[in-house]
Amino acid sequence: MQGDRRQIQTAVLGGADSEDPLMLPLEAIELDAFRRHHEHDTFWCGLLLGGCGLQLTTKLYTDRVCHFAHYPGPDGHPHVCGRRARGVNSADHLYVKSEAAAWLRNRGLQADFEFTQPEGAPVGSVVDIQFQHGGLRVHLDQAVQPAWDQDGLEPVLGMSVPVERDTLIDRWYVHRIRLNSEGTSRKVQIGTEAFAREPEWFALDDCEMTERGLSTPAVERIVRARSTRPPSRWPTGKVKKVPGTEARAQVVLRRLADALKVESVVVVNRVLGEIAAVTGVSQQTQAELDTAVAGANRWLEGQAEVRRDLFARLDEAVAARRTKQIRELLARVNATASHDRTDTEDVIAAAAADYMTAFTSEAYERVRGILDGLSRTGRHLQPAQMRPLVEKAIQAAADAGSLTGDREAIQIAYWKERAGLNQPTSPSPARPARAAPAGDQQQPRRRNLHKQVARRYWIKRSCPRCHAGQGHNCVIDNQTSTGEVRNVPHDERLQPILEERKAKQQQQTPPPSPWRVYDVTCPDCSQGPDARCESPGGPHRSRVELAKEYSRLRKPPPKR
Template structure:
């Protein structure tokens, strides 16, 4: 079965997708970056909703994997889509939501599943006026006449020639990998033209729907007869006047529908110079030209009112109105602007840029405040944890399992680190004592048998010293006098009597023993030097008939110890 390359962050219902790096060299950085995150086989990915882990390999691609089941056997997941593109619908939703939010366009998103299609094949984006239907694969054929839903097709979804001719253009969508994310690109495809691709930020929602920089060019090109690609010897027969008239009438209707002043002007001019048409068709052309004239006059008034409303919105500093009106101005009145209109547009664009910057700063301040609040809450919880662990260790004393004690101390150190300056001075002192007693923080290379530096942590076990030795000493920690056992509450010198002594009571005895052992190791014996009689090296026995050490070797060792 194909390995899992995508997951979601935080939980089974999450909509935040993530792609795992394929190479081992990149996975280490990925794990460090997401060390506090959890990965899930998301329900919106068609997954089982269980948590995932990362698998690192050097001889094949890295991937996500399920944890084994309770019986230790591999978990069986029915998720079908597992490749790098299996979370594309979540990336599209995230990118589209941010894009529409920047344009103050509220939208609802829905992953529909007509006829049982896999989740993620089709996504509806519902806007106050109209919307988009995104087809990421061929599971559901696009409905071109669906009211209010303009199709946007994945690169694998086919489109026939007649559709391209009738609709002038169709929109495409693709996703490119960018590290552990996917970037959305929008394409415009037209008949006899290569698909042109644009970043999502280069696109706009207009009265005619989704628009890219290529759309206006395609609309304009429809008003101009294409240059013949045939030589004089193969000149095609020009369409007759009636066919030309039908094309002009259809083009005029489409141009007026999408609000293209430029195209309407061009088509009206072509109708005026068209010859060879008579009868009712001539009457239709004349009526269409008159309608176009009135429409253009109305557009002049609409244009003036549009810029006037934009000026009023700027005076009132109505950000929502300014954004909406500027989008309409750019979509319907981008040509032949007067100096006054250019100034109004520049002021509006500058104002929106300032508002966007202020909004971004506000979001940053809110995020910083929320982070500070979360850190403060975390520190409070950690401080409570410090108090609980100290009380637990105090009750246990030196009894119980040393392994359990060291685990409690490690938890204590982590909690104290998270608590920061909320740890009180006396708590810090107790933490230091427990850290030493648990033998945590020993310098690298130092073992329990080497003499530690003054103040360095050391291994202490009450079993190493018999009671008859430590009972003769006073306990510097709980204050127990010679001949008395230690008590559990070392801070007050009270509490139940402990069968085991505090480590401070044993430490001097162990230190004295260690010093004596060190002195003994520093004094060489007879076998620590070479034998002057038989020439045997240090550590090797002498070659004497009796098997003992030669006298000269023993004498030299004694001289070395003087």
């Protein structure tokens, strides 16, 4: 399949102004079920997707990805639409609004949503969520620079939006957002990223809105750790007394040392400004401050030289098209030199980012092309013939990076197994058993349900997992569209039959007779069955309730 990145994968339901997004399945076998589910719906090239507002139809292909398409014009020629974003993530701003609104309703909160376009950004780059006292600004791409000091709007960054190290140090943490494909929808996850730590990811339901803003379980741990006061270094009654100005000088000196330790240019400059405002200290303390400032200025000069060298090396790497070096240097530039860039630095960084975008897109197209070729001819190839193609797909997937999704990963794992690339290199005297294809390793194997249901029963039903229709065997769920038949049906096809049998048996079995009060031993007075309680008012209440509970549990009573 030729990976055409321009094909439309998302639409909205019901009309051009709709905010109800959906994503089209890529494979023909999935599109059939999608069409049945939406047989009474209409699909539109939504205005909030940057589209033309005209109606769409679905296109089913077996030799390339399925996609939405415009109806032809009155003259029969293809309709020309200027919509720029067409991939699976092109409706993410609508999914963010839908999930966030439901999340807030469950917490009794209300908010206004707006797809703002600051600085002329395309629709969908930014989602503003406004509360009565504050709000969130979700940056889904790099079109708009996050404003960390803007009142009332806390930035939440998409995966492609860089954040400088100094910001992480100064703010303690930042939030990120990502959306994962689930069927024909996208699900939101929130990540909390701190300095020198990978983001911790949480479902939206695990997050809360607090006085600090958006909060996750990771935020609570970070705030507790930063808010805990260190133990006193002086015994009780022997607290060291320091004059106010002297104490302030010692505090800024420690802060400067900490900033130099973590190599934070922004914080070093800020602390130097605070040191300049310190006056009225002793001659000895002033000497300490002067020495610290001189050392910090020398360090800043060195960092400026390192920065100039970093951008020069990045510029040279782009000119020479050295991809690996560009990837490494661009990551360093975004992490350490994203603040106060000159025009020249902006041009160099933008050129590097454009190069990597083009490189990863080309690599993704190679992945899709190789996997499509394998889905058509792979079953007829020997492992030795298949191996070079699979190795090329693995390398292309590594080059494509985050563009390679779960679907491609499942397919690559399947073809690696078929090509024998998962086997040990040393010969084994015993032939290893053939492992199940990667697509059928997504769930642990349960008990052998296929031995409990005869074929004549399950063949009359369709399979909810691989969508095999009535009268057809299940196929291997590896997303390669090879149609390779499984030896046994999927458990998801058999489980409903077994559950129906169990329910029918329970209906046919007569319920046991209810328990009488004097069938049980009294919990209060310990009188056994058939012995009356010692209370003058009849059986104790606890004995009555126990008999009712045994009856509710359908527990067989003792023989009378």
